[in-house]
Amino acid sequence: EDQVTQSPEALRLQEGESSSLNCSYTVSGLRGLFWYRQDPGKGPEFLFTLYSAGEEKEKERLKATLTKKESFLHITAPKPEDSATYLCALAPQGGSEKLVFGKGMKLTVNP
């Protein structure tokens, strides 16, 4: 069964304190892995897509990496506006293009 596990469930950081969020997955064949950011009361906002092991993507203070078993979202020198829930989702190979989501990780960055 295709599965996504995110850890930790919640993380509190001080402004400027870098850290990483983990997304481990099991899938028979990976079409892509997606990272989203979700603010309270809003829909998920797309951040990155990763397709193959070794791939890295960067956007401002965020950097996503992918191995054959997990993905990391590295946050460098976070600011309070980075506070949000971060969702990881995988797209298994196949024709339906359904996504399998993790439970999310709530990040709070204190000033």
Added chain:
Amino acid sequence: DGGITQSPKYLFRKEGQNVTLSCEQNLNHDAMYWYRQDPGQGLRLIYYSQIVNDFQKGDIAEGYSVSREKKESFPLTVTSAQKNPTAFYLCASLGQGGRRPQHFGDGTRLSIL
């Protein structure tokens, strides 16, 4: 600007009542999806449609129904058979061609009166 519009933002359901959540997109996307989000749980797929006049059940379709009469629209009806409808409902769409992400609307929060 292109995007996905969900309405209403908040909805209240009485006992035994069916309610319909609206989802409209102007992205010219073929595929559309409905998810349910509960606190502490990941998004769970209710229904999806890859083309007009066709749709498939997701993982938690019981108590829900959909239609796809137009490419732009994919309404979700929460029926009285859904005994625990209180949740945040998200609609998404996906375009064709290459590897791409699903795009989401801003959700409808459904509560029981």
